[in-house]
Amino acid sequence: MRRYLHILVIAIVAAALTSPAMAQDKPRYGGELIFAVPSEPPSYDGHREETFGVIHPMAPHYNTLLRTDPNDKTGTKLVSDLAESWTMAKDGRTYTFKLRRGVKFHDGSEMTSADVKASYDKIVFPPQGVASDRQGQYVAVEAVQAPDPYTVVFRLKWPAASFLASIGSPWNWIYKADILAKDVRWYEKNVMGTGPFTFVEHVKGSHWVGKRNPNYWDKGKPYLDGYRAVFIRDSAAQVAAVRGERVHMQFRGFSPSERDSLVQALGPKITVQESPWDCALLVAMNHDKKPFDDKRVRRALSLALDRYQGSQALSKIAIVKEVAGVQVPGTPYATPPAELEKLAGYGRDIAKSRAEAKRLLKEAGVPDGFGFTFKNRGIPMPYEPVGVWLIDQWRQIGLNVKQEVVEAAQYYSQVLRPGNYEVAMDFQCGYIVEPDLDIYKFQSKEISPANYSRYTDKTLDELFLKQGRAGDAEERKKYVREFEKRLVDDEVHYFYTLQWHRIIPHSSKVKGWTITPSHYLNQQLDAVWLTE
Amino acid sequence: MWKYVLKRVLLMIPTLLGVAVLIFFLMRVVPGDIVELRFAGESAFAQKENLDKERARLGLDQPMWLQFVTWMWGIARFDFGTSMWTGAPIIEEIKLRAALSFQLAVMATLIAVVLAIPLGVVAALKQDTWVDYVVRVFSIAGLATPSFWLGIVFILMLLIVFKWLPPMVYTPFWVNPWQNMLQLIWPALAVGYRYSAVATRMTRSAMLEVLREDYIRTARAKGLWQKLILSRHALKNAMLPVLTVVALEFAFLMGGLVVTEQVFNLNGLGMLFVESVARRDYTLTQALVMLVALVFILVNFTVDLMYAWLDPRIRFR
Numbered sequence: 038m039r040r041y042l043h044i045l046v047i048a049i050v051a052a053a054l055t056s057p058a059m060a061q062d063k064p065r066y067g068g069e070l071i072f073a074v075p076s077e078p079p080s081y082d083g084h085r086e087e088t089f090g091v092i093h094p095m096a097p098h099y100n101t102l103l104r105t106d107p108n109d110k111t112g113t114k115l116v117s118d119l120a121e122s123w124t125m126a127k128d129g130r131t132y133t134f135k136l137r138r139g140v141k142f143h144d145g146s147e148m149t150s151a152d153v154k155a156s157y158d159k160i161v162f163p164p165q166g167v168a169s170d171r172q173g174q175y176v177a178v179e180a181v182q183a184p185d186p187y188t189v190v191f192r193l194k195w196p197a198a199s200f201l202a203s204i205g206s207p208w209n210w211i212y213k214a215d216i217l218a219k220d221v222r223w224y225e226k227n228v229m230g231t232g233p234f235t236f237v238e239h240v241k242g243s244h245w246v247g248k249r250n251p252n253y254w255d256k257g258k259p260y261l262d263g264y265r266a267v268f269i270r271d272s273a274a275q276v277a278a279v280r281g282e283r284v285h286m287q288f289r290g291f292s293p294s295e296r297d298s299l300v301q302a303l304g305p306k307i308t309v310q311e312s313p314w315d316c317a318l319l320v321a322m323n324h325d326k327k328p329f330d331d332k333r334v335r336r337a338l339s340l341a342l343d344r345y346q347g348s349q350a351l352s353k354i355a356i357v358k359e360v361a362g363v364q365v366p367g368t369p370y371a372t373p374p375a376e377l378e379k380l381a382g383y384g385r386d387i388a389k390s391r392a393e394a395k396r397l398l399k400e401a402g403v404p405d406g407f408g409f410t411f412k413n414r415g416i417p418m419p420y421e422p423v424g425v426w427l428i429d430q431w432r433q434i435g436l437n438v439k440q441e442v443v444e445a446a447q448y449y450s451q452v453l454r455p456g457n458y459e460v461a462m463d464f465q466c467g468y469i470v471e472p473d474l475d476i477y478k479f480q481s482k483e484i485s486p487a488n489y490s491r492y493t494d495k496t497l498d499e500l501f502l503k504q505g506r507a508g509d510a511e512e513r514k515k516y517v518r519e520f521e522k523r524l525v526d527d528e529v530h531y532f533y534t535l536q537w538h539r540i541i542p543h544s545s546k547v548k549g550w551t552i553t554p555s556h557y558l559n560q561q562l563d564a565v566w567l568t569e
Numbered sequence: 570m571w572k573y574v575l576k577r578v579l580l581m582i583p584t585l586l587g588v589a590v591l592i593f594f595l596m597r598v599v600p601g602d603i604v605e606l607r608f609a610g611e612s613a614f615a616q617k618e619n620l621d622k623e624r625a626r627l628g629l630d631q632p633m634w635l636q637f638v639t640w641m642w643g644i645a646r647f648d649f650g651t652s653m654w655t656g657a658p659i660i661e662e663i664k665l666r667a668a669l670s671f672q673l674a675v676m677a678t679l680i681a682v683v684l685a686i687p688l689g690v691v692a693a694l695k696q697d698t699w700v701d702y703v704v705r706v707f708s709i710a711g712l713a714t715p716s717f718w719l720g721i722v723f724i725l726m727l728l729i730v731f732k733w734l735p736p737m738v739y740t741p742f743w744v745n746p747w748q749n750m751l752q753l754i755w756p757a758l759a760v761g762y763r764y765s766a767v768a769t770r771m772t773r774s775a776m777l778e779v780l781r782e783d784y785i786r787t788a789r790a791k792g793l794w795q796k797l798i799l800s801r802h803a804l805k806n807a808m809l810p811v812l813t814v815v816a817l818e819f820a821f822l823m824g825g826l827v828v829t830e831q832v833f834n835l836n837g838l839g840m841l842f843v844e845s846v847a848r849r850d851y852t853l854t855q856a857l858v859m860l861v862a863l864v865f866i867l868v869n870f871t872v873d874l875m876y877a878w879l880d881p882r883i884r885f886r
Binding site: 079080086087166167168169170172173225226240241242243244267268269270271273274277278280281282283284302444445446447449450451486 | 617623625657738833
């Protein structure tokens with residue numbers, strides 16, 4: 038009897054200790070999530086825009102066919118959204134999506150395959166005069182068909198390994214076919230989706246408000262009564278807003294010092310989530326200008342970088358941290374650290390790397406103290422600290438580098454596109470971690486308009502095609518690695534500095550939101566809830 | 570008088586035309602392109618075909634003279650067009666922010682005038698006494714303190730001491746006066762203090778000059794009351810330069826409070842101005858420059874008219 042009593046007491050104590058935690062994990066209904074957005078939507082059409090200033094306030098009004106799992110920190114696991122299930126034909130060229138039934142637009146009309154087809158036709162085959170920002174990512178799509186109201190079929194010209202990820206794009210909101218038929222530009226100024234929140238108001242330059250969609254197809258969601266996106270451009274004002282508890286969070290990211298000041302001021306009231314960011318600063322070397330046409334010189338520039346020490350130092354002051362190759366560390370196609378160390382500039386022995394760099398420069402006939410101008414984009418974070426770090430690293434191998442900062446508005450049109458530089462900072466940022474998107478730009482200049490190093494490399498182009506059409510993940514991984522080795526080691530057409538690092542300090546009241554490597558993902562807010 | 574007014578009104582037309590020509594061509598001389606910024610800003614993956622489509626849609630592929638003529642024809646019909654960035658009518662973009670900027674300018678001006686005129690007069694009357702020194706320190710400190718810095722100090726003080734922050738979203742005064750004041754009083758104080766420092770210095774020196782005039786000595790010799798001498802003869806005459814300073818400062822506040830608006834996250838014309846230039850939103854920038862130019866012209870015109878009321882010796886021809 039006494040034994041059973043002990044067990045009973047232990048059970049009661051355990052229940053008492055665990056119940057508050059369990060209560061914390063059970064979503065609570067109600068409340069308004071308030072978040073800062075550092076940018077503002079130029080128009081309301083996600084198909085044509087490319088700034089997160091569109092995604093953050095507007096994604097909660099829409100659904101996509103597929104989405105990334107809101108609980109997956111890598112942001113690479115695809116789950117269903119409006120498509121309940123999907124299948125791929127054996128030849129890899131036909132994808133069939135079965136749609137959910139009973140999904141309603143905010144005006145009460147039913148969403149069917151006609152809406153999906155109309156939306157994808159606008160994205161993939163935009164009519165004359167209509168811009169579709171990511172149209173180029175759907176070149177494999179031959180046709181979109183709607184054989185019945187709840188089935189959508191995509192026919193591809195060739196098997197595309199990245200196709201499903203492209204369908205999970207956070208930009209591909211499903212619009213209403215009737216509206217598009219009447220006015221294909223209607224969505225530039227209006228909102229009508231099937232998402233968890235309906236549109237209330239947008240006061241330009243001030244805020245955006247959404248409220249709970251009571252007829253949302255995912256029964257029980259969303260948990261919030263609504264949300265309010267406040268447009269705050271200045272980062273100091275964003276920090277003050279979080280600190281003063283005027284907003285719960287900002288979804289793009291804060292700098293390490295901003296994170297530290299918030300943690301210091303708010304203590305347990307703030308929760309910090311961090312992740313490698315699918316953005317990186319790259320060094321482009323103009324192959325049309327001597328001596329950067331010589332791969333020994335390009336290799337020396339990469340070998341000079343002590344990325345590991347740079348990561349330690351820069352991650353304290355800038356939004357960069359991870360040492361990475363062409364894929365975000367921790368994601369399916371990323372090269373493991375031990376493998377990465379074998380590539381030029383990734384070795385742990387920096388003295389050996391720099392000795393090799395000096396030898397290569399000498400061999401290429403580059404004299405000690407050789408000077409060149411490094412052009413950098415006029416954006417303080419993180420371009421400025423990374424630029425200063427690069428110059429310091431190159432000085433360690435006897436190069437004399439002058440930095441020229443060019444205003445952001447003219448950087449691409451005046452510097453990178455016309456090739457008006459010797460060595461320059463370039464940038465790569467994706468909305469989802471996917472090799473096709475992340476390495477597309479490194480193909481030959483005849484194929485990729487974003488190849489600012491201005492080279493032609495047929496081998497690289499072949500490897501890109503091979504990885505993109507690979508039958509299985511392992512085969513694809515092999516080609517991605519080969520591509521990476523050729524890009525940053527064998528030929529050193531381009532090289533990576535450090536991966537960006539995303540830091541989201543948010544009110545501890547906010548639950549149900551998981552950071553991913555992309556500030557475009559996980560913004561539907563359907564699973565987000567507030568503890569009070 | 571009416572002839573003078575008409576002449577001044579007519580003179581506004583060539584002035585505004587000059588501003589229009591200048592801003593139109595200046596904007597196009599500045600390198601950079603709204604289309605590149607919009608579609609190649611974050612991912613740098615824009616396709617040339619898309620860029621060309623967008624340029625054509627915005628009319629940027631047309632010859633410059635044609636763009637200018639189209640714009641001027643629009644202005645002549647009071648149609649400023651649409652913002653190249655948002656596609657919204659420019660009048661709507663400006664109207665949204667103008668209410669806040671105007672209210673802030675009025676509040677800052679009131680604070681400045683209420684502080685500056687009594688302080689300047691007292692300092693002049695008590696020249697070289699401790700009162701004068703205190704006013705001088707107060708005003709020189711105001712001149713030396715940028716208003717945005719004072720704004721940051723206010724924000725930090727409110728956050729650290731009171732654990733409170735002004736509202737982030739603008740509520741019009743007629744909707745909720747209390748919320749409106751909670752948001753705008755802090756930037757108004759920050760701006761008003763610096764503004765008052767300029768006006769205090771001007772009031773003091775103008776008063777000192779006037780108080781030494783023969784007509785003031787005559788008034789005193791006649792045995793007029795000190796209060797009457799000050800209000801009727803000295804202050805009225807000393808107000809001429811003060812009025813100019815206050816008016817010009819007011820016009821500046823309508824579009825020049827960029828950093829203060831940034832610090833307090835105010836949705837005003839200053840931020841809109843900077844953003845439109847940074848985005849190379851030609852149509853919006855041009856309209857804003859025209860608006861600010863018009864405000865300056867109208868303020869100057871009003872000041873000139875008020876001169877005659879303050880000083881009957883001034884006659885308009």
